[in-house]
Amino acid sequence: MKKVDVENLKKIVGSENATDNPVDLYAYSGDASVHQAMPNVVVRPKTIEQVQKIMRYANKNRIPVIPRGAGTGTSGHAVPIDGGIVMDMKQMNHILEIKPGDVLVRVEPGVVDDDLNRALLPYGFFYPPAPASSRIATIGGEIAANASGVRSVKYGATRDYILGLKVVLADGSLVNLGANTRVHSSGYQLERLIVGSEGTLGIVVEATIRIYPLPKFRCLGVANFNKLEDAGNAISEIITSGCQPSMLELMDGIGIVAVNKALDLGLKEVGAIILFEADGNVKEAVDFEINKMKEICKAHNGFGIELSYDAEERKRIFSGRKKLFAALSRYKEGIICTDLADDMGVPNSKIAEAAAKIHEIAKRNNVIMAVYGHCGSGVIHTKIMLDPKKKDQWKDADKVIEELYDYIHSVGGVTSAEHGIGLSKAPPWKKARADIIPMMRAIKKALDPNNILNPHKLMDAPDDWVKATDLRYRVVK
Amino acid sequence: MKKVDVENLKKIVGSENATDNPVDLYAYSGDASVHQAMPNVVVRPKTIEQVQKIMRYANKNRIPVIPRGAGTGTSGHAVPIDGGIVMDMKQMNHILEIKPGDVLVRVEPGVVDDDLNRALLPYGFFYPPAPASSRIATIGGEIAANASGVRSVKYGATRDYILGLKVVLADGSLVNLGANTRVHSSGYQLERLIVGSEGTLGIVVEATIRIYPLPKFRCLGVANFNKLEDAGNAISEIITSGCQPSMLELMDGIGIVAVNKALDLGLKEVGAIILFEADGNVKEAVDFEINKMKEICKAHNGFGIELSYDAEERKRIFSGRKKLFAALSRYKEGIICTDLADDMGVPNSKIAEAAAKIHEIAKRNNVIMAVYGHCGSGVIHTKIMLDPKKKDQWKDADKVIEELYDYIHSVGGVTSAEHGIGLSKAPPWKKARADIIPMMRAIKKALDPNNILNPHKLMDAPDDWVKATDLRYRVVK
Numbered sequence: 035m036k037k038v039d040v041e042n043l044k045k046i047v048g049s050e051n052a053t054d055n056p057v058d059l060y061a062y063s064g065d066a067s068v069h070q071a072m073p074n075v076v077v078r079p080k081t082i083e084q085v086q087k088i089m090r091y092a093n094k095n096r097i098p099v100i101p102r103g104a105g106t107g108t109s110g111h112a113v114p115i116d117g118g119i120v121m122d123m124k125q126m127n128h129i130l131e132i133k134p135g136d137v138l139v140r141v142e143p144g145v146v147d148d149d150l151n152r153a154l155l156p157y158g159f160f161y162p163p164a165p166a167s168s169r170i171a172t173i174g175g176e177i178a179a180n181a182s183g184v185r186s187v188k189y190g191a192t193r194d195y196i197l198g199l200k201v202v203l204a205d206g207s208l209v210n211l212g213a214n215t216r217v218h219s220s221g222y223q224l225e226r227l228i229v230g231s232e233g234t235l236g237i238v239v240e241a242t243i244r245i246y247p248l249p250k251f252r253c254l255g256v257a258n259f260n261k262l263e264d265a266g267n268a269i270s271e272i273i274t275s276g277c278q279p280s281m282l283e284l285m286d287g288i289g290i291v292a293v294n295k296a297l298d299l300g301l302k303e304v305g306a307i308i309l310f311e312a313d314g315n316v317k318e319a320v321d322f323e324i325n326k327m328k329e330i331c332k333a334h335n336g337f338g339i340e341l342s343y344d345a346e347e348r349k350r351i352f353s354g355r356k357k358l359f360a361a362l363s364r365y366k367e368g369i370i371c372t373d374l375a376d377d378m379g380v381p382n383s384k385i386a387e388a389a390a391k392i393h394e395i396a397k398r399n400n401v402i403m404a405v406y407g408h409c410g411s412g413v414i415h416t417k418i419m420l421d422p423k424k425k426d427q428w429k430d431a432d433k434v435i436e437e438l439y440d441y442i443h444s445v446g447g448v449t450s451a452e453h454g455i456g457l458s459k460a461p462p463w464k465k466a467r468a469d470i471i472p473m474m475r476a477i478k479k480a481l482d483p484n485n486i487l488n489p490h491k492l493m494d495a496p497d498d499w500v501k502a503t504d505l506r507y508r509v510v511k
Numbered sequence: 512m513k514k515v516d517v518e519n520l521k522k523i524v525g526s527e528n529a530t531d532n533p534v535d536l537y538a539y540s541g542d543a544s545v546h547q548a549m550p551n552v553v554v555r556p557k558t559i560e561q562v563q564k565i566m567r568y569a570n571k572n573r574i575p576v577i578p579r580g581a582g583t584g585t586s587g588h589a590v591p592i593d594g595g596i597v598m599d600m601k602q603m604n605h606i607l608e609i610k611p612g613d614v615l616v617r618v619e620p621g622v623v624d625d626d627l628n629r630a631l632l633p634y635g636f637f638y639p640p641a642p643a644s645s646r647i648a649t650i651g652g653e654i655a656a657n658a659s660g661v662r663s664v665k666y667g668a669t670r671d672y673i674l675g676l677k678v679v680l681a682d683g684s685l686v687n688l689g690a691n692t693r694v695h696s697s698g699y700q701l702e703r704l705i706v707g708s709e710g711t712l713g714i715v716v717e718a719t720i721r722i723y724p725l726p727k728f729r730c731l732g733v734a735n736f737n738k739l740e741d742a743g744n745a746i747s748e749i750i751t752s753g754c755q756p757s758m759l760e761l762m763d764g765i766g767i768v769a770v771n772k773a774l775d776l777g778l779k780e781v782g783a784i785i786l787f788e789a790d791g792n793v794k795e796a797v798d799f800e801i802n803k804m805k806e807i808c809k810a811h812n813g814f815g816i817e818l819s820y821d822a823e824e825r826k827r828i829f830s831g832r833k834k835l836f837a838a839l840s841r842y843k844e845g846i847i848c849t850d851l852a853d854d855m856g857v858p859n860s861k862i863a864e865a866a867a868k869i870h871e872i873a874k875r876n877n878v879i880m881a882v883y884g885h886c887g888s889g890v891i892h893t894k895i896m897l898d899p900k901k902k903d904q905w906k907d908a909d910k911v912i913e914e915l916y917d918y919i920h921s922v923g924g925v926t927s928a929e930h931g932i933g934l935s936k937a938p939p940w941k942k943a944r945a946d947i948i949p950m951m952r953a954i955k956k957a958l959d960p961n962n963i964l965n966p967h968k969l970m971d972a973p974d975d976w977v978k979a980t981d982l983r984y985r986v987v988k
Binding site: 134135137158179180182186194203207208209210223224226229230231235247274277278318319323377381411449451454455470472473476479 | 612670
């Protein structure tokens with residue numbers, strides 16, 4: 035590990051904002067992934083100038099810098115695999131300017147997604163990406179991962195909303211990327227290169243974000259299916275039929291059982307549930323969309339269909355899906371729910387086939403996997419549920435991952451739809467996308483020649499995710 | 512100029528597809544810009560393998576390669592400033608696969624935009640970017656420029672539709688960028704880096720494109736305004752009020768006079784016209800949107816408002832705007848219409864102010880400038896109309912460009928909204944965006960170390976656009 039001069043960093047950010055106290059370091063040793071590694075120092079800058087000074091110091095001394103938002107990343111993005119400086123961006127949390135007249139907002143990277151949406155509400159606008167962790171996730175972290183969520187089927191991902199970025203590069207220089215306008219053709223679209231680059235190309239210190247007018251009406255529907263396959267096919271048909279759902283979610287039987295156990299919701303324990311929503315400013319149009327989706331669900335043997343425009347009712351209908359992630363660990367005594375192989379994307383026509391395949395692979399390899407997610411945009415979430423104390427279960431997980439991603443890539447899918455590659459997903463992704471790794475490395479080297487920005491992630495991550503870092507579970511036998 | 516071995520290129524593409532005949536070379540010496548320069552050889556590959564072989568030959572021998580679609584670029588992208596090989600991609604014009612089930616299409620780069628939309632029509636889908644030149648512009652050229660058009664206000668630009676790209680890099684290697692899915696977080700978003708890179712980073716040889724369901728209803732409105740300022744303010748308010756126009760176009764009095772002269776349309780010669788459109792699958796929703804826009808126009812002194820759902824009527828209402836570019840040269844005897852300072856973007860709140868400023872700057876500098884464009888997405892098109900035979904008029908144009916862009920950049924606007932930088936727009940863009948040029952050059956050098964891909968464009972273009980190449984007009988005095 036590199037020696038880091040904490041006293042020098044304290045001079046830059048103030049003594050209360052730099053620490054090498056082991057208790058603090060431990061708190062920053064993990065994120066929502068299975069990985070764990072200790073940094074040497076944690077710094078919490080408050081200004082762009084402080085970020086620049088930290089980067090100049092780190093670049094000169096070849097010290098890794100790992101930028102970090104709320105630490106909700108599922109693949110190890112924020113885990114300091116080589117030690118170094120973890121840069122917590124959460125104190126740069128100001129909404130700098132809300133400009134409804136220009137249909138944009140300027141924010142610091144530490145602003146929490148839900149806080150931004152609360153601030154936009156009185157203006158009649160919203161910021162659509164909506165990852166499940168929006169209650170704590172920061173805009174900077176969402177940019178790093180190209181995050182998206184339940185609204186991606188209609189509204190797309192973070193990349194579609196980033197108009198401009200201020201970025202501090204590895205050498206401490208500050209660049210203003212992008213524009214204040216809806217479209218631009220003024221040089222390389224560098225702001226979109228930074229989105230999804232997982233902190234490996236620069237530190238985002240400000241974002242100019244396109245906002246969207248809030249729709250007046252939202253209608254949420256839910257349909258039960260005895261067969262997961264029928265639900266998958268209904269989703270595929272909704273998308274190709276020209277519907278414009280503002281949400282189109284799948285939840286399989288395992289997920290239903292888990293939320294019933296955890297939350298006592300009394301959901302009917304069927305093969306799958308679809309949640310479908312339409313939004314708009316005219317009720318007739320929302321009715322049209324929601325009824326079209328309802329009819330497609332019925333044609334695929336959907337039953338017990340409920341529809342509601344009411345905010346409270348919608349909240350109730352959605353509550354199971356909302357808390358699914360937290361509930362999954364309750365599915366069975368002694369197992370935990372790991373963020374492994376957790377967010378593949380598949381082409382729309384493959385939803386049903388992929389869902390069935392995931393269950394089949396899991397069963398054959400002695401783990402449990404729930405299938406759910408924003409399937410309207412091809413996003414399939416899974417969790418590998420296993421007994422973390424048993425060493426063999428981690429081997430089972432490794433086999434599942436390999437087999438599963440071989441299948442996903444064979445049907446034209448992607449390793450990660452919205453969480454990113456980090457450490458956990460690097461091995462299957464590197465296998466599938468070997469052709470683009472030299473191009474990514476060339477760009478990385480051009481912008482960060484000393485390899486200090488979140489090193490050994492993505493294309494440079496270790497080939498064995500299990501051994502990449504310590505696991506944050508105690509593996510006994 | 513580099514010596515190019517045309518016989519070797521004939522071996523790669525066949526003798527009918529490589530030429531150094533001066534007549535052919537002359538035909539490829541210009542595009543829709545003011546610039547002109549002769550290539551050494553023109554090649555017209557038909558396959559990815561041919562493109563790879565040409566690039567390997569060119570890279571080994573340090574010969575510039577300038578990829579070219581239909582040559583509709585307005586800023587000199589396709590003009591071979593250093594000679595070399597112009598690579599005409601128009602023979603790679605196959606629609607490879609239409610997959611409505613996956614809501615995407617795979618095409619070769621030489622496919623013409625309108626041809627793609629004609630092919631998608633029976634499936635009920637369309638490809639939205641719609642630049643004005645869609646009748647001849649190719650998808651590859653649109654990718655190079657990040658093209659957009661009348662629908663950008665609702666549907667965005669080319670960058671928003673490119674899911675994946677096959678690209679041949681400078682060294683002849685082939686990379687598969689992006690995904691087949693609506694969203695992805697699987698490595699750098701390199702497909703979006705390529706969009707808008709003006710042929711300087713690689714040759715696009717295949718594109719996977721997201722398609723969009725065709726709306727059932729479209730309603731077009733037109734409103735007259737005595738004052739250009741009122742029209743500009745109406746547009747700004749339509750956008751901030753939460754309307755979702757599928758088109759929101761401005762045309763000033765100069766444009767109206769020009770189309771009346773050229774086409775005898777008998778339009779009322781007022782200060783400005785706004786064209787506004789709404790689309791959707793439910794007539795009530797389209798009515799709601801169009802009436803909201805109509806009321807905003809009225810509140811800003813708009814009059815003579817017409818609305819129509821009828822396709823033929825919409826065609827008639829739009830005909831003046833459709834042919835405006837061609838008509839502008841008829842505005843006054845002896846003048847021509849140049850593609851200079853032709854597509855700035857401004858923040859939504861600055862439309863009226865920018866339109867007035869453009870007229871003021873033009874008048875003070877002895878040229879005529881029409882103001883029009885997709886102002887709903889902040890795109891202001893202008894043309895500098897001048898007497899090309901007079902040397903002083905080119906000096907006047909140069910002064911206008913400098914003054915105009917100083918203003919545009921001072922209000923947070925961009926040099927180019929949808930045409931690109933190329934040669935003509937490089938001087939003001941380089942002045943405004945000096946901070947990002949080192950980052951662009953680092954990426955360019957990493958991917959094209961021998962600087963053979965469309966060299967001396969964008970960040971590497973000459974500082975004086977007038978002297979960058981010959982002008983394609985005969986300047987007498």
